Amino acid sequence: MQLHELTAYELSKKLAAGEISAREVVAGYYERIQAVEDRVQAFVCQTRELAEKKAAEIDEKRAAGEPLGPLAGVPIAVKDLLCTKGLPTTCCSKILEDFRPPYDATVIERCHQAHMPIVGKTNMDEFAMGSSTENSAFQVTRNPWDLETVPGGSSGGSAAAVAACEAPLALGSDTGGSIRQPAALCGIVGMKPTYGRVSRYGLIAYASSLDQIGPFARTVTDCALLLQVIAGHDPRDATSADLPVPDYVATLDAGIEGLKIGVIRELVYGQGIHPGVKARVLEAIDTLQNLGAECEEVSLPNIDYSMPVYYIIAPAECSSNLARFDGVRYGHRTNRSVSDIYDLFAKTRGEGFGEEVRLRIMLGTYALSTGYYDAYYLKALKVRTLIKKDFDTAWEKYDLLVCPTSPTTAWKFGEFDQLALKLADICTIPVNIAGVAGLSVPCGFDDGKPVGLQLIGKPFSEDLLLRAAYAYEQATDWHKQRPAL
Amino acid sequence: MPAITPEEVRHVAMLAHLDLSAEELDRIGVELNRILEYFAQLQKIDTEDVPVTSHAIPMTNVFREDEVQASLPVDEVIANAPDGVDEFFRVPRIIEE
Numbered sequence: 001m002q003l004h005e006l007t008a009y010e011l012s013k014k015l016a017a018g019e020i021s022a023r024e025v026v027a028g029y030y031e032r033i034q035a036v037e038d039r040v041q042a043f044v045c046q047t048r049e050l051a052e053k054k055a056a057e058i059d060e061k062r063a064a065g066e067p068l069g070p071l072a073g074v075p076i077a078v079k080d081l082l083c084t085k086g087l088p089t090t091c092c093s094k095i096l097e098d099f100r101p102p103y104d105a106t107v108i109e110r111c112h113q114a115h116m117p118i119v120g121k122t123n124m125d126e127f128a129m130g131s132s133t134e135n136s137a138f139q140v141t142r143n144p145w146d147l148e149t150v151p152g153g154s155s156g157g158s159a160a161a162v163a164a165c166e167a168p169l170a171l172g173s174d175t176g177g178s179i180r181q182p183a184a185l186c187g188i189v190g191m192k193p194t195y196g197r198v199s200r201y202g203l204i205a206y207a208s209s210l211d212q213i214g215p216f217a218r219t220v221t222d223c224a225l226l227l228q229v230i231a232g233h234d235p236r237d238a239t240s241a242d243l244p245v246p247d248y249v250a251t252l253d254a255g256i257e258g259l260k261i262g263v264i265r266e267l268v269y270g271q272g273i274h275p276g277v278k279a280r281v282l283e284a285i286d287t288l289q290n291l292g293a294e295c296e297e298v299s300l301p302n303i304d305y306s307m308p309v310y311y312i313i314a315p316a317e318c319s320s321n322l323a324r325f326d327g328v329r330y331g332h333r334t335n336r337s338v339s340d341i342y343d344l345f346a347k348t349r350g351e352g353f354g355e356e357v358r359l360r361i362m363l364g365t366y367a368l369s370t371g372y373y374d375a376y377y378l379k380a381l382k383v384r385t386l387i388k389k390d391f392d393t394a395w396e397k398y399d400l401l402v403c404p405t406s407p408t409t410a411w412k413f414g415e416f417d418q419l420a421l422k423l424a425d426i427c428t429i430p431v432n433i434a435g436v437a438g439l440s441v442p443c444g445f446d447d448g449k450p451v452g453l454q455l456i457g458k459p460f461s462e463d464l465l466l467r468a469a470y471a472y473e474q475a476t477d478w479h480k481q482r483p484a485l
Numbered sequence: 486m487p488a489i490t491p492e493e494v495r496h497v498a499m500l501a502h503l504d505l506s507a508e509e510l511d512r513i514g515v516e517l518n519r520i521l522e523y524f525a526q527l528q529k530i531d532t533e534d535v536p537v538t539s540h541a542i543p544m545t546n547v548f549r550e551d552e553v554q555a556s557l558p559v560d561e562v563i564a565n566a567p568d569g570v571d572e573f574f575r576v577p578r579i580i581e582e
Contacts, residue, residue: 098565099565100565101565102557102558102564102565103557195541195542196542196544209540235549239544239547305530309527311523312524312527319501323502327567328567329562329565330565330566331565332567338577341576341579343504344576344577345502346502346503349501358503358513361501362497362498362501362503362517365500366493366497366517375528376524379527381537381538381539382537383527384538384541385536385538386530433541435540436541459542
């Protein structure tokens, strides 16, 4: 087996045992990146020099007998909306093309503390707005399973990098499915932790009440290892939860005997779920049952309203968050002549933001404007309560909920228009609206393209979610299959 | 819900500080009307006595000690500015002589 095919867990064992050095691991990954990156195009920036320097430091520390974390020397790829000190952080937008943050995001600090070399920054839909990574201002990322299809999005670069074995682990962000959906389309594991589980400090915000950072990995164990590094309270994010972080790896193999799992009727049997996806998900539910879980159908009657609610709340929050990009303190500034400062703002923003970002800012500004606030924004916040109550009611009876991650497998570039693309997130958006935890695990293939099973857990039940995903993974071998690149 | 008019689209662009071409304003007007039509399904839901959820996890007033902490290094911050001078961001004149 080649080095890049090893999981993060296997790498960590070999590193700890001294069978391999961190320098060899980093070198092995760049060899792999060189071999496949011209086809996949997952990275917008590679940070080889820094990664090599970091690896050398780690090897020295290990030789000196310093205590190191389990992932010391295991490389990671980072979505380009997480601030990395001194390194480009662009959100794949022209407006931030030359931005180099003067500080690290909390999750990046934690990766540094865990001695994980960063191999590069990954491609994404501009400001995380999209479901195919086609809205990047810079490049097109291709799905490693079929280069003619999209990797999903918005964290498509991170998902493709892990699926193509260009990195064993990656970080992404998920506002309406941006970790879970690309993980499903690329045949890997991706998790959106509970809102507040991971600090958002240094994450360039899209919709602050929905955004959450989370891990990508090829196995559930690797996902648990990375969540362990990034989870926990951070005083710099007032919304991060001041709760203890359990040992996620320790309970992985506790099994799912007797767990009560609700099968979400609207998202398994509803319109828009592709028959091939539905078939794989139903087979996965059978497997969960064979492992001792009790599965039964449950209805979440308001869940179908999640899409309109999301497309009011997210643009409203983004129109406020993205007001900070004005050509004054950082980022692009127009070169055209301007009549006054307001003209400078407007010309800078008109040039710097891409088409989809401009549309969402317009939509959000309208939904918040005088005369429409009550009809749209306030209404959406009330329906959000109803959707959240549906989940609260389900938790009275079920330990977990299950449904597909994405209604379809990966589609061809340009196959759908923007409105149809927005329906790509019907299964993932409700989880962000309710602020609960969701995970996508590979559950087979349809026509050679990966399908993802979504497990949903109550707030701060990531340990249970990982445990169930692990039990399913061990009973199948989907995670062992790799794209032929 | 009435359709959004071209004047409203221009007004919203002004509020959002977005300089858009006439062509794009037209296109966005069409898109917005399509999306607003889609939103209409929410109007039929009875939300009379439903409270709002602005935030999914119940949490209010997170306090901390008011302690002085180091700021980011000014030169590193200014280095990102499109027009930075010493410790200032330079912009077009905003106060009339």
